[in-house]
Amino acid sequence: xxxxxxxxxxxxxxxxxxxxxxxxxxxxxxxxxxxxxxxxxxxxxxxxxxxxxxxxxxxxxxxxxxxxxxxxxxxxxxxxxxxxxxxxxxxxxxxxxxxxxxxxxxxxxxxxxxxxxxxxxxxxxxxxxxxxxxxxxxxxxxxxxxxxxxxxxxxxxxxxxxxxxxxxxxxxxxxxxxxxxxxxxxxxxxxxxxxxxxxxxxxxxxxxxxxxxxxxxxxxxxxxxxxxxxxxxxxxxxxxxxxxxxxxxxxxxxxxxxxxxxxxxxxxxxxxxxxxxxxxxxxxxxxxxxxxxxxxxxxxxxxxxxxxxxxxxxxxxxxxxxxxxxxxxxxxxxxxxxxxxxxxxxxxxxxxxxxxxxxxxxxxxxxxxxxxxxxxxxxxxxxxxxxxxxxxxxxxxxxxxxxxxxxxxxxxxxxxxxxxxxxxxxxxxxxxxxxxxxxxxxxxxxxxxxxxxxxxxxxxxxxxxxxxxxxxxxxxxxxxxxxxxxxxxxxxxxxxxxxxxxxxxxxxxxxxxxxxxxxxxxxxxxxxxxxxxxxxxxxxxxxxxxxxxxxxxxxxxxxxxxxxxxxxxxxxxxxxxxxxxxxxxxxxxxxxxxxxxxxxxxxxxxxxxxxxxxxxxxxxxxxxxxxxxxxxxxxxxxxxxxxxxxxxxxxxxxxxxxxxxxxxxxxxxxxxxxxxxxxxxxxxxxxxxxxxxxxxxxxxxxxxxxxxxxxxxxxxxxxxxxxxxxxxxxxxxxxxxxxxxxxxxxxxxxxxxxxxxxxxxxxxxxxxxxxxxxxxxxxxxxxxxxxxxxxxxxxxxxxxxxxxxxxxxxxxxxxxxxxxxx
Numbered sequence: 001x002x003x004x005x006x007x008x009x010x011x012x013x014x015x016x017x018x019x020x021x022x023x024x025x026x027x028x029x030x031x032x033x034x035x036x037x038x039x040x041x042x043x044x045x046x047x048x049x050x051x052x053x054x055x056x057x058x059x060x061x062x063x064x065x066x067x068x069x070x071x072x073x074x075x076x077x078x079x080x081x082x083x084x085x086x087x088x089x090x091x092x093x094x095x096x097x098x099x100x101x102x103x104x105x106x107x108x109x110x111x112x113x114x115x116x117x118x119x120x121x122x123x124x125x126x127x128x129x130x131x132x133x134x135x136x137x138x139x140x141x142x143x144x145x146x147x148x149x150x151x152x153x154x155x156x157x158x159x160x161x162x163x164x165x166x167x168x169x170x171x172x173x174x175x176x177x178x179x180x181x182x183x184x185x186x187x188x189x190x191x192x193x194x195x196x197x198x199x200x201x202x203x204x205x206x207x208x209x210x211x212x213x214x215x216x217x218x219x220x221x222x223x224x225x226x227x228x229x230x231x232x233x234x235x236x237x238x239x240x241x242x243x244x245x246x247x248x249x250x251x252x253x254x255x256x257x258x259x260x261x262x263x264x265x266x267x268x269x270x271x272x273x274x275x276x277x278x279x280x281x282x283x284x285x286x287x288x289x290x291x292x293x294x295x296x297x298x299x300x301x302x303x304x305x306x307x308x309x310x311x312x313x314x315x316x317x318x319x320x321x322x323x324x325x326x327x328x329x330x331x332x333x334x335x336x337x338x339x340x341x342x343x344x345x346x347x348x349x350x351x352x353x354x355x356x357x358x359x360x361x362x363x364x365x366x367x368x369x370x371x372x373x374x375x376x377x378x379x380x381x382x383x384x385x386x387x388x389x390x391x392x393x394x395x396x397x398x399x400x401x402x403x404x405x406x407x408x409x410x411x412x413x414x415x416x417x418x419x420x421x422x423x424x425x426x427x428x429x430x431x432x433x434x435x436x437x438x439x440x441x442x443x444x445x446x447x448x449x450x451x452x453x454x455x456x457x458x459x460x461x462x463x464x465x466x467x468x469x470x471x472x473x474x475x476x477x478x479x480x481x482x483x484x485x486x487x488x489x490x491x492x493x494x495x496x497x498x499x500x501x502x503x504x505x506x507x508x509x510x511x512x513x514x515x516x517x518x519x520x521x522x523x524x525x526x527x528x529x530x531x532x533x534x535x536x537x538x539x540x541x542x543x544x545x546x547x548x549x550x551x552x553x554x555x556x557x558x559x560x561x562x563x564x565x566x567x568x569x570x571x572x573x574x575x576x577x578x579x580x581x582x583x584x585x586x587x588x589x590x591x592x593x594x595x596x597x598x599x600x601x602x603x604x605x606x607x608x609x610x611x612x613x614x615x616x617x618x619x620x621x622x623x624x625x626x627x628x629x630x631x632x633x634x635x636x637x638x639x640x641x642x643x644x645x646x647x648x649x650x651x652x653x654x655x656x657x658x659x660x661x662x663x664x665x666x667x668x669x670x671x672x673x674x675x676x677x678x679x680x681x682x683x684x685x686x687x688x689x690x691x692x693x694x695x696x697x698x699x700x701x702x703x704x705x706x707x708x709x710x711x712x713x714x715x716x717x718x719x720x721x722x723x724x725x726x727x728x729x730x731x732x733x734x735x736x737x738x739x740x741x742x743x744x745x746x747x748x749x750x751x752x753x754x755x756x757x758x759x760x761x762x763x764x765x766x767x768x769x770x771x772x773x774x775x776x777x778x779x780x781x782x783x784x785x786x787x788x789x790x791x792x793x794x795x796x797x798x799x800x801x802x803x804x805x806x807x808x809x810x811x812x813x814x815x816x817x818x819x820x821x822x
């Protein structure tokens with residue numbers, strides 16, 4: 001008779017409080033501390049973890065994104081890499097200023113008029129960021145993310161000094177310059193925006209049909225425009241060269257309504273013949289097309305809009321009015337003067353600020369620009385050397401690069417950001433940059449020269465820059481920060497070969513593009529080996545989550561109810577890599593149930609000792625067949641993980657654990673493992689024990705990146721150490737042998753399903769003896785007969801290649817037959 005063993009795991013359910021206990025244990029063990037020693041012999045993988053902007057809590061989509069990053073990091077660790085996966089916050093930029101203004105009822109530009117006021121405003125921003133960052137850190141920790149928390153965010157002196165050093169280098173190389181030119185401007189935020197920061201929204205307005213006079217013969221020319229408030233800045237009218245309606249007008253002159261200035265008429269292929277009347281006003285400035293045409297046609301601009309979004313003195317009767325009000329007022333004047341033919345209601349797309357959604361204007365500004373137009377081709381060449389996961393998102397980057405039409409304005413009239421390390425001599429106009437190596441605050445400190453290096457003017461003539469950098473100028477050097485580019489050249493040389501950028505598709509045109517550009521300009525190398533792009537996190541109805549829609553789902557109650565592993569399981573299984581993923585609470589529940597299933601499996605397996613030696617030493621053909629099947633599943637999961645995917649491994653390992661292992665192998669060998677009947681030899685019994693432990697152990701290791709809590713809790717109980725320091729399991733069989741053995745396991749699975757189907761059709765319970773029929777299975781399963789009989793409690797015979805005469809198939813295509821006993 002078989003021996004009775006007391007399970008090592010006594011609890012019948014997975015206890016969610018165990019997750020909190022493990023978090024404390026992991027902290028005490030420094031389990032997730034990055035190793036930054038350049039002499040560590042392991043190959044380094046650096047994950048350029050997205051520094052989140054702590055302007056508010058994560059919703060479930062954001063939390064899922066970071067847990068996926070943790071899953072990939074844990075996989076690389078299983079493969080033996082020294083994985084550096086830091087977490088720090090992106091704390092610079094406009095969002096926190098907007099939040100502080102709302103929270104405290106202040107206006108940044110008003111507070112910052114004095115040095116003391118600016119210091120106070122910056123302190124309010126820092127305090128707000130500290131509070132929100134703490135909430136984000138608490139969440140990712142609760143979700144089991146094994147990030148190494150670097151408390152120095154992008155607003156730290158260390159990071160800011162690095163940003164400033166890159167500026168000084170590029171300035172001295174002539175890649176950064178100052179120029180006055182038209183830029184997109186947010187009147188609300190009072191700052192320039194780069195192309196990547198511009199969003200568009202549909203807005204209801206009118207198209208106005210306005211009369212111009214042809215100077216040569218006095219006839220009317222009707223022009224359609226959505227921006228009549230810019231009439232004073234109109235410098236030309238244009239029509240398409242193939243538009244027969246206006247043939248012969250090129251070179252002639254039109255007279256602007258109300259303002260009376262003369263404008264030339266030109267032909268140009270950019271004009272849309274089917275818009276309005278086919279005549280287009282070229283004004284300073286309605287849109288980017290106007291900016292381009294002014295340069296191309298060498299037109300002289302007339303600035304009409306100031307930094308507050310108000311018409312200036314050049315606008316005549318509408319001076320002093322905000323743009324939208326000026327548009328309404330000029331239309332009234334035109335109509336009164338008989339110069340407005342008609343107006344038609346339209347819905348059109350208007351550019352807005354990416355943060356406050358205020359409609360943008362184009363104004364003239366003196367700004368600092370980083371050259372990017374000259375680098376478009378080489379940036380694409382660098383990107384071509386990177387491995388995109390999935391490949392489909394590479395085109396989005398290329399399309400964005402192709403669309404860029406101006407150099408990158410990197411200076412901002414804001415406050416909470418990295419200061420531009422620049423001084424200007426008010427006597428000779430020299431622009432002075434200091435030596436790199438420390439963090440400079442030119443608006444708040446004395447210049448680092450006693451006198452102007454160019455003209456010798458005393459120090460008081462050197463005026464410090466008050467502007468800050470565009471936040472992307474900071475965050476775009478994150479791959480250099482995490483590889484210690486400025487501080488540890490040996491580590492950088494090794495680490496920079498294997499940098500992974502995981503990010504959402506919504507910031508391809510910003511964070512990804514700018515990082516590739518900046519790293520290329522600074523090092524001459526591609527920024528990344530891998531680029532992993534995820535879709536958007538959506539609500540259950542498939543909508544992006546926004547406060548305005550009231551559909552933001554807080555992950556904390558979900559985690560409190562179902563656990564971190566359950567949430568992570570949903571995050572992995574929600575969608576294939578690169579596609580949008582919807583929140584689905586039912587999949588979170590499935591994750592919770594899966595954790596409980598693993599716990600119960602482990603409880604059963606813990607009933608038996610784990611024999612020493614190789615699991616193949618005493619293994620029966622059935623044991624080997626299922627071990628080979630596990631080999632196949634793990635190889636497929638390994639390939640998917642290596643593609644930086646977690647959807648496929650989650651699906652495969654769920655199927656392996658729940659279906660192949662629990663429903664088939666465990667049930668198949670349960671009688672042999674207990675051996676209460678004494679029908680099996682001690683060697684066969686121990687073979688079942690060894691195989692049960694080996695399959696469970698392999699599943700736990702492979703699943704640990706996705707569900708780190710329950711897998712580690714079980715592994716520590718059964719095997720006395722953490723699963724998170726194990727290595728990915730090596731295959732037990734050579735490919736040819738594995739294929740043959742795994743085919744046997746699949747045949748056994750087919751037999752089980754066929755017999756269970758037959759029992760159901762006969763009104764029997766699945767584990768009830770079938771005494772009214774004789775079961776026949778292929779002779780290739782002769783060595784599995786005893787295990788099959790003990791599972792199904794039914795006598796089983798084998799047949800050779802031909803179908804048994806007079807027998808019925810238990811399940812179509814199964815090859816399992818039966819005859820009804822008389």
